[in-house]
Amino acid sequence: MKNKAVFFDIDGTLLNHDKLLPASTKEAIATLKAAGHFVGIATGRAPFMFEELRQELEIDTFVSFNGQYVVHKEEPVLRNALAPEAVKELVDFAKEKDHPLVFMDHTGMRANDTEHAYIYEAIGSLKFDYPPFDPDYYQNRALYQTLLFCKDGEEAPYQARFDAFDFIRWHEKSTDILPAKGSKAKGIEALITKLNLNPDDVYVFGDGPNDVEMIASSKHGIAMGNSVPQTKAVADFVTKDVNDDGVVHGLKHVGLL
Numbered sequence: 591m592k593n594k595a596v597f598f599d600i601d602g603t604l605l606n607h608d609k610l611l612p613a614s615t616k617e618a619i620a621t622l623k624a625a626g627h628f629v630g631i632a633t634g635r636a637p638f639m640f641e642e643l644r645q646e647l648e649i650d651t652f653v654s655f656n657g658q659y660v661v662h663k664e665e666p667v668l669r670n671a672l673a674p675e676a677v678k679e680l681v682d683f684a685k686e687k688d689h690p691l692v693f694m695d696h697t698g699m700r701a702n703d704t705e706h707a708y709i710y711e712a713i714g715s716l717k718f719d720y721p722p723f724d725p726d727y728y729q730n731r732a733l734y735q736t737l738l739f740c741k742d743g744e745e746a747p748y749q750a751r752f753d754a755f756d757f758i759r760w761h762e763k764s765t766d767i768l769p770a771k772g773s774k775a776k777g778i779e780a781l782i783t784k785l786n787l788n789p790d791d792v793y794v795f796g797d798g799p800n801d802v803e804m805i806a807s808s809k810h811g812i813a814m815g816n817s818v819p820q821t822k823a824v825a826d827f828v829t830k831d832v833n834d835d836g837v838v839h840g841l842k843h844v845g846l847l
Contacts, residue, residue: 594846595628595787597653597778597804598837599796600640601716603814604631604647606832609717611643615837618847619647627846630781632774634758634766634800636694636735637661639718656758656768656800657777658734659696668780670769671732676754680767681728683751684738692737693727699737700727708739712764736767758800766800774804795840797821797832812840 598604598619606612622629632653633640644652651662660668677693681702684691690703692713701709702725710720728736738745738757745757745765758766774796782789794804797814798821805811806824813825814836822828829840841847 592791593626593628594791594793595630595782595785596622596793596795596841596846597630597632597774598794599774599798599801600631600633600635600643602797602816602832603795603837604643607816611646612832612835612837614835616647618838618841619649621847622841623648625846628785628787630778632657632778632794632796632801632804634735634760634774634798635716636699637696638698639716651781653774653777653781654696655694655734656766657772657774658769660777660780662781662784667784668777669732669734670772670776671734672736672767672769673754674728676752677728677733677736680736680748680752680755683748687740687744687747689738689740689744691739692721693724693733694735694737695731695733700724702727706739708763712737712739712761715761738765738767739763740765760798760800774801775807778804778808793844793846795829795837810844812844814840 630651634656637654653660658670690706692699692701699721701721701723704723749757754770756768756770760766793810794808795812796805797817801821811826813822813828815831830836
């Protein structure tokens, strides 16, 4: 078989519902690489949030921040930061709404609230500690993502006000804020160009709302069995649940294992 390129989401795809890497998935990725296939990660996480996973799987190419910061062999391929003036306006608007924020660049994250239940709950669901407090972290640095902490539906006023941002909910208490029209799909496109890949030979695996565009734009889009309905709706194939060896099942279905 001609060598292919496979990109995997992390949460709910590589990592199971307990945020653990199934042994079957680790073995499958090693098999892919041994066969000469290219393997990358495409996630909404920041780079510092999956460094250990990259090391464990020996993967040095990734799309992070839902496509805003893309790296190949430690070389940035794409940087798409949030507009600074729009971020300043966001900070003021969120303060009026009494909604906390977490600012994220490629090296770290900081919260503008010292203790907030929504931050504890949402960040804790990723198995990370509460971010350090620094309400000015957004100033004079490139932010690739900001997290808004509010209940489902409460982001509507932000969506109406900020054309410079896209809002993607990832937790019942938190929404990603990204540069408008940024996506994992565009991050993968940048790597396709950089590495001279054939788009017809690219496969993607995902499960969340932030995977919809990536899966829809791929000729080989595989949704996990635990995917949200809108992700399943655009997939070429829906594999088994992540806790039921979904990655292995999907790779076998498309003939890569």
